[in-house]
Amino acid sequence: MADDQSRKPLVYIIGGSAEYREELVQSLVTMYRVKAFDSAAEGQFACSVSLPVALIVDEVVQPKGGANCIAQVREQKITRGLPVVFTASKQNSEAIAEAQSSGGVVILIKPYWRSNLLKAMAEGVNIGVEAEWEKIEPKQRTALKNTVSSFNNIARLIENGEPLPYGEVQESCGPLVDAIASDNYKDILRGVQNHDNYSYVHSLRVATFLGLFGNVLGIKGEDLTTLTTAGLLHDIGKMSIAPAVLNKPGKLTDDEFVVMKSHVTATLEHLDHSIDIPKGVIIIAGQHHEKLDGTGYPNGLPGRELNQLARMASIIDIFSAITDRRVYKDPVPPERALDIMINMDKQLDQPLLALFREMLLDAATY
Ligand SMILES: [Fe+2]
Ligand SMILES: [Fe+2]
Known part of the structure; x- marks a missing residue:
């Protein structure tokens, strides 16, 4: 049977090293259609073309970091309600607190097991799916x-x-x-x-x-x-x-x-x-x-x-x-x-x- 990617929910990854993004893509590809971007601007642009069901934002995002990227996501009308999974190391507590204050953000502390990544994604996606139910x-x-x-x-x-x-x-x-x-x-x-x-x-x-x-x-x-x-x-x-x-x-x-x-x-x-x-x-x-x-x-x-x-x-x-x-x-x-x-x-x-x-x-x- 052909792998019909179009039926899978679309997810964007923003930030992290190229290697980290590739690892994330590999971990998620059986469940999601995944696209990865280096900078906040690229991610924002992609959202304006095709809106994903959730974003994974890393603590490292060009130019001002992941928490700032999430704040920008919340400022734009189109991405305001988008569920976000924020991946960060424990030491980055300031950024974690800032990301949390944006609302609708699931925090995933690095390093993590793939099962916890999938759990965080499920939680994030479900926030979005259940929010869509408001419209029916x-x-x-x-x-x-x-x-x-x-x-x-x-x-x-x-x-x-x-x-x-x-x-x-x-x-x-x-x-x-x-x-x-x-x-x-x-x-x-x-x-x-x-x-x-x-x-x-x-x-x-x-x-x-x-x-x-x-x-x-x-x-x-x-x-x-x-x-x-x-x-x-x-x-x-x-x-x-x-x-x-x-x-x-x-x-x-x-x-x-x-x-x-x-x-x-x-x-x-x-x-x-x-x-x-x-x-x-x-x-x-x-x-x-x-x-x-x-x-x-x-x-x-x-x-x-x-x-x-x-x-x-x-x-x-x-x-x-x-x-x-x-x-x-x-x-x-x-x-x-x-x-x-x-x-x-x-x-x-x-x-x-x-x-x-x-x-x-x-x-x-x-
Ligand atoms: Fe059954
Ligand atoms: Fe059964």
Whole structure:
């Protein structure tokens, strides 16, 4: 598959030595489309031609240093709200304080691990992506804001080993369900597209497609909310899996695949610690990787034991995974994803898949 750079978020690096900039480019190129500039003026000019989603500004920038460059960025109308990651050594505390006072700046102390660079970038990009949500229609904006804050909260609770407040998670999905039921959801899919928390992006897309599919199949009211909430929760067990396995490009080793598959039981354990989890949520979380021919996991259940919810979840999880943008791959176009899935004729419920395909074509959802 061609590496379609144009789908990746554009990021500019300003300052640092040529060697440092090249290292940064290499660290970021799988996730971002990166351009690097020596001076503040070059960076500013590039922003006027094509606006990036975030800037990385080093402490060393010609002519007056990184903090001054950031101050200039904040003065220009076009770049005023741009998220900035400022890379500086600890000793440069004056510049760090100055950069911080500009607002919307994530500080990254040198030297740093690549994982911390990616984390800082994600934080920076998400500030920008979430700021863009201010411009979209209120119902869809609320759907995005509520679900991202609920998802971040879930991550915190899981880290602390605390139970999930199902009622609150369900409530956070209310605006998403309203948006789906009123056929007013496309800005949600567009708005989440460039968000840098992949687990959130995937879970929200699964939630949205599950809700849409359920709506088309006549599922209404509380059941539609349960379906959508299940989408947001279906992979929460992945939060306990090492990013090296989760984001590994290419094929997993047998051992890594065992770890990856364990996300289903981990999800079920988290749900088990919580109260009031509807049965539908458990089925979707527990069976979205099962296949009709019994080759799925974790239990290799045969088709006769997989009800409609499990079959819908499997179709939507695969469709979303293929069409998601990942660290290591660009999204496959939806038409191609559906072709791949039609060829999985022994594994997926084909009449249900035909209905899903029809829904996507009708709505031009993608
Ligand atoms: Fe999963
Ligand atoms: Fe999934």
